[in-house]
Amino acid sequence: MAVETNQMRKFLNDPAAVVKESLKGLAAAHGDLLRYDVANQIIVRKDSPKKGKVALISGGGSGHEPLHGGFVGLGMLDAAAPGEVFTSPVPGQMLAATKAVDGGAGVVHIVKNYTGDVLNFKLAAEDAADEGIKVTTVVIDDDVAVQDSLYTAGRRGVGATVLAEKIAGAAAEGGADLAKVTDTIKRVNARARSFGVALSSCVPPASGKAIFDLPEGQIELGVGIHGEPGRRRAPLGSASEVVDIMVEAVISDLKPKHGSKVLAFVNGMGGTPLLELYLIYGEVDEKLRKAGIEPVRNLVGSYITSLEMAGASLTVLELDDDLIRLWDAPVHTAALRWGV
Amino acid sequence: MAVETNQMRKFLNDPAAVVKESLKGLAAAHGDLLRYDVANQIIVRKDSPKKGKVALISGGGSGHEPLHGGFVGLGMLDAAAPGEVFTSPVPGQMLAATKAVDGGAGVVHIVKNYTGDVLNFKLAAEDAADEGIKVTTVVIDDDVAVQDSLYTAGRRGVGATVLAEKIAGAAAEGGADLAKVTDTIKRVNARARSFGVALSSCVPPASGKAIFDLPEGQIELGVGIHGEPGRRRAPLGSASEVVDIMVEAVISDLKPKHGSKVLAFVNGMGGTPLLELYLIYGEVDEKLRKAGIEPVRNLVGSYITSLEMAGASLTVLELDDDLIRLWDAPVHTAALRWGV
Numbered sequence A, B: 001m002a003v004e005t006n007q008m009r010k011f012l013n014d015p016a017a018v019v020k021e022s023l024k025g026l027a028a029a030h031g032d033l034l035r036y037d038v039a040n041q042i043i044v045r046k047d048s049p050k051k052g053k054v055a056l057i058s059g060g061g062s063g064h065e066p067l068h069g070g071f072v073g074l075g076m077l078d079a080a081a082p083g084e085v086f087t088s089p090v091p092g093q094m095l096a097a098t099k100a101v102d103g104g105a106g107v108v109h110i111v112k113n114y115t116g117d118v119l120n121f122k123l124a125a126e127d128a129a130d131e132g133i134k135v136t137t138v139v140i141d142d143d144v145a146v147q148d149s150l151y152t153a154g155r156r157g158v159g160a161t162v163l164a165e166k167i168a169g170a171a172a173e174g175g176a177d178l179a180k181v182t183d184t185i186k187r188v189n190a191r192a193r194s195f196g197v198a199l200s201s202c203v204p205p206a207s208g209k210a211i212f213d214l215p216e217g218q219i220e221l222g223v224g225i226h227g228e229p230g231r232r233r234a235p236l237g238s239a240s241e242v243v244d245i246m247v248e249a250v251i252s253d254l255k256p257k258h259g260s261k262v263l264a265f266v267n268g269m270g271g272t273p274l275l276e277l278y279l280i281y282g283e284v285d286e287k288l289r290k291a292g293i294e295p296v297r298n299l300v301g302s303y304i305t306s307l308e309m310a311g312a313s314l315t316v317l318e319l320d321d322d323l324i325r326l327w328d329a330p331v332h333t334a335a336l337r338w339g340v
Helices: A001-006 A015-029 A090-103 A115-130 A158-174 A176-189 A238-253 A272-291 A321-327 B001-004 B016-027 B090-103 B115-128 B158-174 B178-190 B239-254 B274-290 B321-328
Strands: A034-037 A042-045 A055-062 A077-085 A108-111 A137-141 A192-198 A218-221 A232-234 A261-268 A294-301 A311-318 B034-037 B040-047 B055-062 B078-084 B109-112 B136-141 B192-198 B218-223 B232-235 B260-270 B294-301 B310-319
Touching: A015 A034, A015 A042, A015 A055, A015 A077, A015 B274, A034 A232, A042 A090, A055 A090, A055 A115, A055 A158, A077 A090, A090 A108, A090 A115, A090 B158, A108 A115, A108 A158, A108 A176, A115 A218, A137 A158, A137 A176, A137 B178, A158 A176, A158 A192, A158 A261, A158 A321, A158 B158, A192 A238, A192 B260, A238 A272, A238 A311, A261 A272, A261 A321, A272 A294, A272 A311, A272 B016, A294 A321, A294 B016, A321 B136, B016 B034, B016 B040, B016 B055, B016 B078, B040 B090, B040 B218, B055 B115, B055 B158, B078 B090, B090 B115, B109 B115, B109 B158, B109 B178, B115 B136, B136 B158, B136 B178, B158 B178, B158 B192, B158 B260, B158 B310, B158 B321, B178 B192, B178 B310, B178 B321, B192 B294, B239 B274, B239 B310, B260 B274, B260 B321, B274 B294, B274 B310, B294 B321
Parallel strands: A055 A077, A055 A108, A108 A137, A261 A294, B055 B078, B055 B109, B109 B136, B260 B294
Antiparallel strands: A034 A042, A042 A077, A192 A218, A192 A311, A218 A232, A261 A311, B034 B040, B040 B078, B192 B218, B192 B310, B218 B232, B260 B310
């Protein structure tokens, strides 16, 4: 019954142009927030560069939308460098993004821990430094599922990236300096843990083939956002059983203090509808409270996806008053907006 | 290759409890906005009833999330009455919702045109009137695909429902009276047209069976949100070709004046990722402008869905200054938020 995962049910013109065409549409829809630099394949905040403001950029393979282009705007990212689907952007994209947003106060590179991304961001940071731009880099590695993975030395970077971009973006918008913004991202990464599960594979447009094979009735526990294998494959249990595994994986690693206030982020992988994501959130909320942890903020929706993969991930971020204040601060991007 | 559509890849406990468990999670995540009345299976705005404010309620089968529970909050709905998946709520739910939100200024029922919904809302409105509550009803019927359908006499109600709830909700929040709010919904419905297409079927949790069969490489043109047949089935063309059909269907029926300002709403059916929805938006924006129509507002995302169906719909709403002002007004719900 696994043939489903080899099916193409997509709106496409030229599969090789899907990223460019999607970015064009993003810019057409959100011209008030951002612009699409076609030559460099980067999305740049419309009012960039902002003199004196620390700028934040991120990037990585496409197919994880709204990450990262959907997070460019007030109080979040200044630019995003999208690669082809599930493929790192090239250093020239990160360098162009860095130069486009530098307002003299420095630029932070937020990098999900995948070997290609880390290497290419490093090369771009060196080139930017040669041109006199102050650059710091924070690598996000919040995924507790596996120590090393198909495309990663060390832990993978997943859901904490969204939270770090929002929270550090608010710090930068509020006038924090380069060291402070950099430290804020590190704090979010240090206090956040994630664990994802998949109920189906997904099909990159260029190949038209599923990236892995997952029969019906099976679940991949600890899956990566490119379908990388997790801890194990098991028969699909009830939602409550699956959430038990997710919560245990995250909490046993994060080890929050009893009574901790947390942000609970239930993320859809792209093909799991909101009906189910809220069902999962209900389970997560209940199980965290039973464990003596209080979810005082939450985010439920598909924010870091794997094309149309059916699945979900849980990210738990241990909060303090400063992080709560930064989370609540105004944000205006295509995918996250409040207070403005 | 159609076996995919008989697959269950869902997070579930008891399939019969999926709606109740999802609503519980919605309330746990958004307790600042709404409460879940378990006995009546309704979602009610937390600060309801608001004395002197016209209240708006809607409802219908579940499986279309975030519609309608995700639109309960400031500047949009006062309550939502969700039925089981793809099944009309019962009159008792609409009556309970009406009573819960009536602040003395009257209650508007926003009803998508499906036979069961129309009948059950009518019974509830009669019962509410018997209890002395002023109720008006507006039936939304914006889907140009077919004149009558599997569950509908006359056109089906789809994407315009989201826009009507937002715009009329702003009117009510701003103090408009019952006649004015009712008229605003009618104006939105009269000026909006929609057309949807499906690239896959979907699987209701209770049956575990696909609601229709759509082989790979085929597209259902004019599909309904419960998989009702559309105008015809065809080989899947390019995204540009599909959007040509969607735009032509909507515009030839709406007949907007040359130079009209419109809101273009590209809606995902649940299983189509944002990467593709923005690609579609890029095509829509370009084709509307070529036709002398100016999209001055837009909404891109999965707001009225059919579980995990792969597909998309286009809704075009012809705007005037009053509708633009109401669209831009603050809204704070689980699924739509700005200005607050």
